[in-house]
Amino acid sequence: FPLPFLSLLSLSPCIYTSIKTTLSVSSSTSLSSMALLHLLLFLMPLAATAEWPPSPGFWPSTRFRNIDFYRGFRNLWGPQHQRFDQNTLSIWLDRSSGSGFKSVRPFRSGYFGASIKLQPGYTAGVITAFYLSNNEAHPGFHDEVDIEFLGTTFGKPYTLQTNVYIRGSGDGRIIGREMKFNLWFDPTKDFHHYAILWSPNEIIFLVDDIPIRRYPRKSAATFPLRPMWLYGSIWDASSWATEDGKYRADYRYQPFVAKYRNFKAGGCSAYSPARCRPVSASPFRSGGLTRQQRNAMRWVQSRHLVYNYCWDNKRDHSLTPECWH
Numbered sequence: 253f254p255l256p257f258l259s260l261l262s263l264s265p266c267i268y269t270s271i272k273t274t275l276s277v278s279s280s281t282s283l284s285s286m287a288l289l290h291l292l293l294f295l296m297p298l299a300a301t302a303e304w305p306p307s308p309g310f311w312p313s314t315r316f317r318n319i320d321f322y323r324g325f326r327n328l329w330g331p332q333h334q335r336f337d338q339n340t341l342s343i344w345l346d347r348s349s350g351s352g353f354k355s356v357r358p359f360r361s362g363y364f365g366a367s368i369k370l371q372p373g374y375t376a377g378v379i380t381a382f383y384l385s386n387n388e389a390h391p392g393f394h395d396e397v398d399i400e401f402l403g404t405t406f407g408k409p410y411t412l413q414t415n416v417y418i419r420g421s422g423d424g425r426i427i428g429r430e431m432k433f434n435l436w437f438d439p440t441k442d443f444h445h446y447a448i449l450w451s452p453n454e455i456i457f458l459v460d461d462i463p464i465r466r467y468p469r470k471s472a473a474t475f476p477l478r479p480m481w482l483y484g485s486i487w488d489a490s491s492w493a494t495e496d497g498k499y500r501a502d503y504r505y506q507p508f509v510a511k512y513r514n515f516k517a518g519g520c521s522a523y524s525p526a527r528c529r530p531v532s533a534s535p536f537r538s539g540g541l542t543r544q545q546r547n548a549m550r551w552v553q554s555r556h557l558v559y560n561y562c563w564d565n566k567r568d569h570s571l572t573p574e575c576w577h
Contacts, residue, residue: 305551306551307548310545312449312458312532312534313363315518316365318515321336324355324517326353327354329350333349333351340512341484341511342512343512344508344510353483353484353485358481358522359450359517359521363449365447366516367445371508371509375508377493378493379489380400381401382484383483384448388481394419395477396476398413398417399412400415401510409434409435411433414430414457415431416467429467429574434556436555445459445514449533450476450480453530454467454468455475464552466541471573474574488501519531562575
């Protein structure tokens, strides 16, 4: 009985041993192929759970209520490519336009999250984004904190890109601080919760409440401190999004749809009193992560991190001093 499934189980030694033992028994007892198939189907879900991150032990998303989309946001562009139905916002890109939305209020710190489901199939060149920015308030000299899903080709996973810009510009000299991940699940199959925790001391990126990246404040020059708005968008970035522009958006597969729900935006708005206390991603009111959260983050980064700007020898790290501090 052929067993191509065994390659999927290679990271679970106990399951592999169980199957190997059963196969040894089958050779002497003529165990049927159907029985072996049933055994594999039973064990494969167990193998899948072996590659899920360890529990972070704390779920910051549960500390914030969902906000009504129409009370918290407004359309930014492409209104004809935006629809809200059954508590879900759909925005889409086709040959004529993409779409975007923006929070009504600016914030100076907070927790910002949404559950997002991505388009399957060929999505090369397409960016689905959820981010903080003050570009409209400071054009050419803005701050930005990004969660971006980089579209892909058939059979390849999405890349989740996180990025931080500080007083950047649109003239080609903007300094990005990218870390990229391939997720441990298929983001097109269901909604998953993605969030940014921004406080005066750190930025933490989370996926389903699991921290995947922590960007600490090491100096005022390398950290965004001015108020930002929360945005979401879908747009054509064919020049760079997929394998550095090798694959471009193909509008034979339009429309490209992104779905958002469970919006959360809690913390200190730009209009809050000075005594407003920044929120935390952990039980510690002062911020930081627990040991359990750090362990979960290390698990993700050791298995699913595919690019870290600090490790890129082609970069001029005199422009990113946090990499060598």
